[in-house]
Amino acid sequence: MNPIQLRYFLHILLISVFFASASCVQGTLGKNNSDEYHNGxxxxxxxxxxxxxxxxxxxxxxxxxxxxxxxxxxxxxxxxxxxxxxxxxxxxxxxxxxxxxxxxxxxxxxxxxxxxxxxxxxxxxxxxxxxxxxxxxxxxxxxxxxxxxxxxxxxxxxxxxxxxxxxxxxxxxxxxxxxxxxxxxxxxxxxxxxxxxxxxxxxxxxxxxxxxxxxxxxxxxxxxxxxxxxxxxxxxxxxxxxxxxxxxxxxxxxxxxxxxxxxRKALIGQYRGYKIITMPPPSSGGVALLQLLQSVEKYPLTRWGFNSDSTVQLCVEAERRVYADRSKYQGDPDFFKVPVDSLLRPKYNTMRMSSFTWDKATPSSDVLSGKISGYESDQTTxxxxxxxxxxxxxxxxxxxxxxxxxxxxxxxxxxxxxxxxxxxxxxxxxxxxxxxxxxxxSIQPNKRMLSSMTPTIVEKDGKLFMIVGTPGGATIITSVFQTIMNVIDFKQDMQQAVASKRFHHQWLPDVVNIEHNALDTTVRTRLEQKGYKIVEGGTIGRVDAILKTQWGYYEGGADPRGDDTKVGW
Structure with missing residues (x-):
């Protein structure tokens, strides 16, 4: 490249960088201005x-x-x-x-x-x-x-x-x-x-x-x-x-x-440096959510990507084990000794995942609730x-x-x-x-029934980061779990994280429920070849959430699956 060609190339490059930067700034400002709420x-x-x-x-x-x-x-x-x-x-x-x-x-x-x-x-x-x-x-x-x-x-x-x-x-x-x-x-x-x-x-x-x-x-x-x-x-x-x-x-x-x-005293857990504040029993959701996060934390989800075959397989196997535990160990703590500390011990959840193999699905018939030493045996909004x-x-x-x-x-x-x-x-x-x-x-007089509801607040570095929850019966826990991963692991903004397609497994029945087009054809084929029974059906959850952005404003996520609405000022 001669000097004249070099100067021409540099000139074009500078112009391109300038307009790319301007476009980037304009896009960021446009996003902030349209959804920038500082007061609530x-x-x-x-x-x-x-x-x-x-x-x-x-x-x-x-x-x-x-x-x-x-x-x-x-x-x-x-x-x-x-x-x-x-x-x-x-x-x-x-x-x-x-x-x-x-x-x-x-x-x-x-x-x-x-x-x-x-x-x-x-x-x-x-x-x-x-x-x-x-x-x-x-x-x-x-x-x-x-x-x-x-x-x-x-x-x-x-x-x-x-x-x-x-x-x-x-x-x-x-x-x-x-x-x-x-x-x-x-x-x-x-x-x-x-x-x-x-x-x-x-x-x-x-x-x-x-x-x-x-x-x-x-x-x-x-x-x-x-x-x-x-x-x-x-x-x-x-x-x-x-x-x-x-x-x-x-x-x-x-x-x-x-x-x-x-x-009741809040349940507190950690996930990749974030503090998870959630509901204790008789909500099964808080314990189950923290178990799920512990079960997947050591794996490189960001590298694998959103709804990849590895991500889905790992999450399904974690969900299978956590819902089996839910069946046996969770109830109203005023009537039943729920072993919260044991269920939330990292070593316990690591042990639970040790029977997981990448080669094939673990049949739910082979997954019982975990053994804990010394332990005796929705429409929502x-x-x-x-x-x-x-x-x-x-x-x-x-x-x-x-x-x-x-x-x-x-x-x-x-x-x-x-x-x-x-x-x-x-x-x-x-x-x-x-x-x-x-x-x-079991039913007893004046007892509170077990619930899957999982209202949750997330902190980062001692400051508010996210408010999240959803209706959905048994799918509540997995919807909150996936929304948190969408933000932390897959770097989605709040509205993306709420709108993204979801999947669900709850131990029994032994099927993976997915939303329409939640998995691409290649991912679905790979999972089915490993023995996962995948059933495509209706919507899963209706998450409503708020994110405190790095710029200090609030960003809402209103689930498009319903009439859900975000407003702020």
Missing amino acids: MVVCAYPDAANVGLEILKKGGNAVDAAVAVQFALTVTHPQAGNIGGGGFMVYRSGKGEVNTLDFREKAPAAAGQDMYLDSAGNVIPGKSLSTHSASGVPGSVDGMFEAHRKYGRLKWSELVQPAIDLARNGFKITKRLAADLNWASKEIKKLNPGKNYLLKDTTWQEGDILVQEDLAKTLEQIRDKGRDGFYDGVVADEIVSEIQSGAGLITKQDLKNYHSVW HYSIVDRDGNAVSITTTLNGSFGSKIFVKGAGFLLNNEMDDFSSKPGVPNMFGLVGGKAN
Whole structure:
């Protein structure tokens, strides 16, 4: 190359570098400007509820205030899972790093017993734990919100409940997805609710229809004015018990009065230098999540890549072993000694993975729960919120099945849960999500049923990094697990990590469930040749998450699988 050619080449190179740099900066700035929120953020399952939470933050409320408002707003706008008739879990981290968790999971009524869903021959009666008045546990959501607000809230309780009352009384425009869900459930709702007219319409529901719920508004007014007693005592409690008794259910006024949520010490783990803050039992999710992360941490996932055959095989084998442990060792810690420390010992999870071989799938029939020395033998919704002070809340709450038991409390206008199905009705018999349980999760009076809910907060270098969680029944744990890996190992931004295709294995049944096009043809063929049975089906999870970026702003991930919405300021 002569001098003139060299100068020309350098000139072109400099111009190219300049425009490439400008394009890069412009792209970064464009991304930041369109999704750059420094003062707070709400990500949840329905747009109207997300906007309620954002307005609370703008009024000076903190993350817990916004969470309370969102919970009640979702009761109105997301009847599939938002609720005052169910329960859930909250993981909290203050802007100064204080952590806490609140267990407002439902409890079995005092009259419940381990054989309550079995016939005279000892067989499970189909549907009794799903769509009858005896399917409901004592609800915990209202008490949970009341306790969270009492400990951490800033604004007045009435200010937080009023937006939900307005949505119920004035109505709100329903989305296309909600219209479809209402139409899907209408036949069963009508059958199970003679003499009631909740969520029903003479014609089919259409996108843009206005949904008004006057009885629910009146119930929320009782809660607004009387706090916890507006639900667990007085007129609403009478309506609950009257409804339960009409179907020979078990919940009594005393069960309602005796219900209290419980503050529990957060589970803390580490993954590649990140601190994982998650929910302890009776959530099985926290223990299982930390076990999964320990099981894969020593492997080079970043080099293997997102949903490569090696990545999927490793994760499936870890999931197989962790769900086997879940079946035997997890339950309500107030009734059953859950060996949390043993299950979260790195050497234990390394040992569990030692039987894994790259050559072929490990049949689930060959995988039992691990041996621990000295040890005796969903439709759900999630929301993530952060405020201007960095206080963060991760809450997963549920009715269990979509629309719960589909039975409404007459006069009160809200749905009862069918959480009793989350107990092990009979050892070895799967529940509605295909999860198999044992003695640890047997039905006992006043006991909390095991859950897969996995609300989680992640720190990096002592600072808030991520808030994450999802609905999805048995798939909750694996969806949170994969979302965390997507960010940390595969360097995806928050929206990418939430939207990325997922897969799931839960020990039994011995199949790998995948979303449509989650695996390319080559990866799927390689795994099937090793003996993995892969079943392509519907969506897995609906993750709602928030990331604190390296530039200091909040980046939301709202799952496109639902009506999930991210808003911030």
